[in-house]
Amino acid sequence: MILKKKGIRNIILFLVGITVASFVWHCKNRTTESDYFTPKVLATHATGGNYVGSETCMECHADIYETHIGTAHYNTSAVASSESIKGSFDTDSNTIELQDARLTLHSEDGAFFQKSDFKYGTHGQAKEVTSKLDVVIGSGVKGQSYLSWEDDRLFQLQASYYTPIDNWVNAPGFPVTSFKRPITDACLKCHVTFAKNHDPVGNSNQFVKDQLFLGIDCERCHGPLEKHVLYQRGNPSVETPEHIIKIDSLSRQQRLDICAQCHSGLRNRQIKGNPFDFLPGEHLDEYSKNYNSGRPKEKLDVHGNQYGLLTSSQCFIKSPDMDCTTCHNPHKNQRGDMASFNKICMECHASITKGCTNENTTMTTGMNNDCIACHMPLSPSSTMQVQLNTDSLAEPVYIRTHLIDIYE
Ligand code: HEC
Ligand code: HEC
Ligand code: HEC
Numbered sequence: 074m075i076l077k078k079k080g081i082r083n084i085i086l087f088l089v090g091i092t093v094a095s096f097v098w099h100c101k102n103r104t105t106e107s108d109y110f111t112p113k114v115l116a117t118h119a120t121g122g123n124y125v126g127s128e129t130c131m132e133c134h135a136d137i138y139e140t141h142i143g144t145a146h147y148n149t150s151a152v153a154s155s156e157s158i159k160g161s162f163d164t165d166s167n168t169i170e171l172q173d174a175r176l177t178l179h180s181e182d183g184a185f186f187q188k189s190d191f192k193y194g195t196h197g198q199a200k201e202v203t204s205k206l207d208v209v210i211g212s213g214v215k216g217q218s219y220l221s222w223e224d225d226r227l228f229q230l231q232a233s234y235y236t237p238i239d240n241w242v243n244a245p246g247f248p249v250t251s252f253k254r255p256i257t258d259a260c261l262k263c264h265v266t267f268a269k270n271h272d273p274v275g276n277s278n279q280f281v282k283d284q285l286f287l288g289i290d291c292e293r294c295h296g297p298l299e300k301h302v303l304y305q306r307g308n309p310s311v312e313t314p315e316h317i318i319k320i321d322s323l324s325r326q327q328r329l330d331i332c333a334q335c336h337s338g339l340r341n342r343q344i345k346g347n348p349f350d351f352l353p354g355e356h357l358d359e360y361s362k363n364y365n366s367g368r369p370k371e372k373l374d375v376h377g378n379q380y381g382l383l384t385s386s387q388c389f390i391k392s393p394d395m396d397c398t399t400c401h402n403p404h405k406n407q408r409g410d411m412a413s414f415n416k417i418c419m420e421c422h423a424s425i426t427k428g429c430t431n432e433n434t435t436m437t438t439g440m441n442n443d444c445i446a447c448h449m450p451l452s453p454s455s456t457m458q459v460q461l462n463t464d465s466l467a468e469p470v471y472i473r474t475h476l477i478d479i480y481e
């Protein structure tokens with residue numbers, strides 16, 4: 074009897090032991106396991122689709138992930154840090170003199186500030202105002218602007234950074250007497266993956282702070298992908314993709330619309346919803362239009378309207394399959410890789426370029442046969458201008474025109 078009792082006690086102890094052990098094991102591993110099968114949701118689209126971020130793509134699309142994080146898209150907005158801010162805080166190069174104010178940039182305990190000293194207390198403003206740099210806009214190819222939170226309201230600061238002179242400047246188009254201006258969807262729409270505005274059409278500067286998804290990440294061009302990630306993780310032996318738009322099967326206009334969201338001018342006429350409602354595979358014109366549509370092609374500004382310019386070019390009009398990815402790999406930083414761009418021109422023009430490659434050989438070899446230098450020249454933008462100091466006139470920023478043409 075006693076033996077039996079001891080046996081039962083041992084069995085019970087053994088069972089309790091196993092339960093405790095497996096409980097401990099489970100607790101220890103629970104976070105990693107559930108993180109894997111339910112990735113952290115970064116933001117939620119109006120259709121209910123969840124954004125999960127490029128780190129979740131890494132395990133299955135490592136090659137694309139690696140090159141994507143080096144692109145201007147991925148780096149076009151970020152939390153302010155000594156790494157993301159390109160301007161210098163050294164005391165000999167941290168001020169901007171304006172007609173009626175002086176701006177000073179300084180850092181303190183790992184945070185970054187703009188101090189505005191107004192010579193006159195214009196518009197009843199205080200003589201001295203300090204604002205924090207919270208969000209950086211611009212990868213720094215041409216320049217950067219800085220945004221500041223006040224509770225859940227977002228403002229742009231007056232100080233910007235201009236890459237060609239490696240220094241601070243007055244933000245383009247900024248009124249001289251203001252020190253901050255409200256930022257709505259109309260600004261953020263091209264520089265972030267997703268933002269959730271308090272106003273359904275996106276016209277306020279009040280945002281749900283923890284749903285601001287910085288950088289142009291995979292899901293801006295591919296749509297929110299939680300379902301794709303969950304399905305592929307749950308079915309590792311399946312090699313066909315599910316819950317994802319197949320870009321190959323879209324029409325040319327639908328493919329162009331993915332890029333035209335941000336590269337076809339300001340599209341200020343919002344027809345439906347807000348600027349973050351459009352998803353790849355849909356028709357962009359149902360959501361937004363430009364006020365200036367119908368302008369002659371010479372009047373399209375080179376700033377940010379690569380779509381309008383390219384679609385006015387003979388190359389595009391006479392080639393039924395040409396789209397942005399004919400020349401651009403959306404996952405790679407290709408800036409300055411002229412050899413590979415020129416090779417793409419030659420793929421179509423090997424036989425038809427009599428005008429420059431044959432008769433004008435001296436001219437073209439002088440230019441190292443750089444098709445782009447002559448047919449897509451850098452051109453001044455009329456909307457993107459910077460004033461370098463109080464005495465100088467505003468200088469245009471130069472942008473590669475996408476009106477492929479014959480320029481003299
Ligand atoms: C657990 C693995 C897995 C994860 C995680 C994953 N994918 Fe995929 N994905 C696949 C597989 C498998 C395919 C089909 C084979 C291929 O195209 O590589 C695919 C295909 C795709 C395609 C091509 C669709 C087509 O046919 O046109 C895109 C785009 C894509 N994934 C984007 C993403 C993005 C963005 C993420 C992260 C948010 C992601 N995937 C996360 C497994 C995964
Ligand atoms: C319609 C889309 C669009 C909107 C809206 C927009 N931008 Fe841009 N922005 C671009 C594009 C595209 C570029 C790249 C240069 C080009 O092609 O013109 C750019 C470039 C920039 C750059 C230089 C980036 C670099 O790394 O060189 C800064 C800074 C910038 N934008 C700030 C802003 C701010 C601030 C706002 C809002 C007040 C804004 N942008 C609104 C599309 C947009
Ligand atoms: C700027 C828009 C953009 C971004 C950002 C982007 N993609 Fe793509 N992606 C595209 C387009 C457009 C295609 C179709 C390419 C083509 O037809 O040449 C594509 C194709 C793909 C494909 C299928 C073809 C292939 O190359 O294997 C996969 C997989 C993919 N993307 C994954 C990703 C992942 C993962 C990320 C982020 C790490 C990402 N994409 C970011 C626009 C984008």
Ligand code: HEC
Pocket residue numbers: 144145146148149150210211212213214215262263264265289293294331332333334335336397398401403406407408
């Ligand atoms: C969400 C808005 C958005 C979408 C969608 C988008 N772009 Fe961009 N793109 C930008 C902005 C903003 C910049 C400037 C980034 C910077 O330097 O800060 C840019 C820069 C670029 C550049 C210059 C890169 C460099 O190294 O300077 C190229 C090329 C480009 N985009 C092509 C494309 C193509 C092709 C697509 C479609 C497959 C696309 N973009 C989709 C907003 C967008």
Ligand code: HEC
Pocket residue numbers: 387388389391392395399414415417418419420421422444445448449477478479
């Ligand atoms: C997908 C094929 C394709 C690619 C790629 C292409 N083109 Fe073209 N291009 C054409 C076609 C087709 C025409 C019209 C020819 C005609 O009308 O006979 C054209 C016309 C032109 C013209 C004459 C324009 C005019 O208005 O008379 C120039 C210049 C030109 N291309 C330069 C370039 C350059 C430079 C590149 C590379 C940046 C390039 N093309 C890339 C297909 C292409």
Ligand code: HEC
Pocket residue numbers: 329332333336379380383388395396397398399400401407408409410411414417445449471472473474475
């Ligand atoms: C025929 C080839 C070709 C096509 C098609 C094309 N691009 Fe480009 N794009 C180029 C070249 C070449 C450059 C210059 C690259 C450089 O300077 O490193 C460029 C540069 C850019 C830049 C940077 C502009 C600047 O000066 O900072 C953007 C943005 C861009 N392209 C967007 C687009 C978009 C969006 C489309 C589709 C509407 C498109 N491109 C179609 C050849 C092309």
Ligand code: HEC
Pocket residue numbers: 415418419422425426427428429430436437440441442443444445446447448479480481
């Ligand atoms: C030094 C400047 C320069 C360079 C470099 C150059 N072109 Fe041209 N190209 C011109 C001029 C100027 C014309 C007009 C010639 C005329 O009408 O007499 C022209 C005409 C053309 C045409 C239309 C005439 C035709 O024969 O169809 C095409 C297409 C073209 N170029 C493509 C290219 C390509 C592709 C490259 C690179 C391999 C290139 N060009 C390099 C200046 C240049």
